[in-house]
Amino acid sequence: MEFKSINKILQESIKTNWDRPALSNYQGATLSYRDLARRMAKLHIAFEQCGLAKGDKVAICSRNQANWVVCFLATLTYGAVAVPILHEFKSDSIHYLVNHSEAKVLFVDEVIWEGLSPDEMPGLAVVVQISTFKFLYVQEKGFGHIREHLNESFGKKYPDNFGPDDLDYYEDSAEELALINYTSGTSGFSKGVMLPYRALYSNMEFARLDAEPQLKAGMNIVAMLPSAHMYGMMFEFMYQMSIGMHVHFLSRIPSPKIIMQAFSEIHPDIIIAVPLIIEKVYRNKVKPIIDRNKLWMHLPVLDQVIAKRFNKELTAAFGGKFEEIILGGAAFNPEVERFFHKIGFHYTVGYGMTECAPIICYAHWDKVKVGSCGRPALNMQIKIDSPDPLRIPGEVLVKGPNVFQGYYKNEQATRQSFTEDGWFKTGDMGVVDEDGYLFLRGRSKCMVLGPSGQNIYPEELEAVINNYAYVIESLVVEDNGGLTALIYPDYRQASLDGKPRAELEKFMLAALPEINRQLPNYAQIKKIELMPEDFERTPKKSIKRYLYQR
Numbered sequence: 001m002e003f004k005s006i007n008k009i010l011q012e013s014i015k016t017n018w019d020r021p022a023l024s025n026y027q028g029a030t031l032s033y034r035d036l037a038r039r040m041a042k043l044h045i046a047f048e049q050c051g052l053a054k055g056d057k058v059a060i061c062s063r064n065q066a067n068w069v070v071c072f073l074a075t076l077t078y079g080a081v082a083v084p085i086l087h088e089f090k091s092d093s094i095h096y097l098v099n100h101s102e103a104k105v106l107f108v109d110e111v112i113w114e115g116l117s118p119d120e121m122p123g124l125a126v127v128v129q130i131s132t133f134k135f136l137y138v139q140e141k142g143f144g145h146i147r148e149h150l151n152e153s154f155g156k157k158y159p160d161n162f163g164p165d166d167l168d169y170y171e172d173s174a175e176e177l178a179l180i181n182y183t184s185g186t187s188g189f190s191k192g193v194m195l196p197y198r199a200l201y202s203n204m205e206f207a208r209l210d211a212e213p214q215l216k217a218g219m220n221i222v223a224m225l226p227s228a229h230m231y232g233m234m235f236e237f238m239y240q241m242s243i244g245m246h247v248h249f250l251s252r253i254p255s256p257k258i259i260m261q262a263f264s265e266i267h268p269d270i271i272i273a274v275p276l277i278i279e280k281v282y283r284n285k286v287k288p289i290i291d292r293n294k295l296w297m298h299l300p301v302l303d304q305v306i307a308k309r310f311n312k313e314l315t316a317a318f319g320g321k322f323e324e325i326i327l328g329g330a331a332f333n334p335e336v337e338r339f340f341h342k343i344g345f346h347y348t349v350g351y352g353m354t355e356c357a358p359i360i361c362y363a364h365w366d367k368v369k370v371g372s373c374g375r376p377a378l379n380m381q382i383k384i385d386s387p388d389p390l391r392i393p394g395e396v397l398v399k400g401p402n403v404f405q406g407y408y409k410n411e412q413a414t415r416q417s418f419t420e421d422g423w424f425k426t427g428d429m430g431v432v433d434e435d436g437y438l439f440l441r442g443r444s445k446c447m448v449l450g451p452s453g454q455n456i457y458p459e460e461l462e463a464v465i466n467n468y469a470y471v472i473e474s475l476v477v478e479d480n481g482g483l484t485a486l487i488y489p490d491y492r493q494a495s496l497d498g499k500p501r502a503e504l505e506k507f508m509l510a511a512l513p514e515i516n517r518q519l520p521n522y523a524q525i526k527k528i529e530l531m532p533e534d535f536e537r538t539p540k541k542s543i544k545r546y547l548y549q550r
Helices: 006-016 033-049 066-078 091-101 143-148 150-157 197-211 230-243 256-266 275-292 300-317 334-342 411-416 458-465 491-496 501-509 512-517
Strands: 021-025 030-032 057-061 081-084 103-108 126-129 135-138 177-183 191-196 220-223 246-249 271-273 325-327 347-349 359-362 381-385 394-399 424-432 438-443 471-479 482-489 527-530
Touching: 006 033, 006 066, 006 197, 006 230, 021 033, 021 066, 030 033, 030 066, 033 066, 033 143, 033 150, 057 066, 057 091, 066 081, 066 103, 066 230, 066 246, 081 091, 091 103, 091 177, 091 191, 135 143, 143 150, 177 197, 191 197, 197 230, 197 359, 220 230, 220 256, 220 271, 230 246, 230 271, 256 275, 256 300, 271 275, 275 300, 275 325, 275 334, 334 347, 381 424, 438 458, 458 471, 458 482, 482 501, 491 501, 501 527
Parallel strands: 021 246, 057 081, 057 103, 081 177, 103 126, 220 246, 271 325, 325 347, 482 527
Antiparallel strands: 021 030, 126 135, 177 191, 381 394, 394 424, 424 438, 471 482
């Protein structure tokens, strides 16, 4: 793979698209590429005056918004290392990650800053309010002067007005560290994933040549995934900024209602999402209609007519203009996927990890195989650690320029994550078919051994449970030699349907025999427990499984 500087690609894109809209806060302000460049230039001046050196760390901890991207791109194009931190982390975790990464600058929401203490983060030179760039804390008194006179400093540096020819961003190299992305994962605690520029460039080339070649300058995307997570970062704004697109941030909590409203107004040209969003639309809007028309849907002619109608209405609901919906970050419910495939809906399921920045596998919507997450992405190789990779699940091993350098200040975890011949061990189990499509079977650390040595993958059981009425999500755990299903029910919907909590619990427990009828004898659920509140989740909204093991 021939490498090109990410920062120089961004420089050229900003110059070319100077007057186009770049970043919007949904139902709020819009920044043009000119505005983006001006804000980045001012931050470069502030970085320099605060003594930030090339390679120093800059942490960003905020909800999604246009200035998140300004701060992130300003960091990279200055030559510093970005440290995205999910804003939903607890204060103690934020303190720890700022210190562990050795960050010198912290961009933060004011509401998050209220729960933090500068005394707990002694390495910080300055803390900046992300929405206004006001300095919330300075280590040295003189630093306050920098912010007060920033516009004056900007005017002195660019006395003849600031224009495209003034852009001269730091030229990065392939193996140079671009960012440290902390992931808590579903089976362990936070590790700092060191991602070099080559990993970002390879992902951008994948988007340009394979996944999204139809995207052009001026097109739109609705960004609803956490910017601090690689999936949202790479495919909702990094690639888009490199080709002159317009990114619309859902800066509020992206409820299904807000998401669908934004789609109907913005008409995005591509949709990047997690399965949960699509599954909610299916359960709330589609499944009730299917259940009412089961008899009709078995008649071939009517079945085709209904399928076309569903496809048309669903496509319109998501804005009507998108090339495809790319799903990732979690497994797609099999029942929902079969339905979407049957009606010809433009969806695809990809596979990736933070450690691969993030893409590993993908297939375009018209090449999808149900149950698969696609074939190895551009520049990537996979193999299955199994005596029979077509039939016997084994750990998925990965090689290619997307793969990270290692875990920051954790050589032991780095060594344990690679084979002796350099393959990254994903921790996921899967098989590949004759065409090279990967079918995941679950996390190797989550696998449960059945009574006669059978491999039980809890995710497959959870997919069955999640299809039942009032189930938002479930988690199957080993419990004293048996299997227990922890279920988080839709208390709100049950209440609207006139079911108080006691009646809902009775209803859910009564579903156990029917659930078990769909499961193998060696994977029977012994009992159901209802969760009073939602499961604790990782940045990509997966359940933190390790917290619920018995």
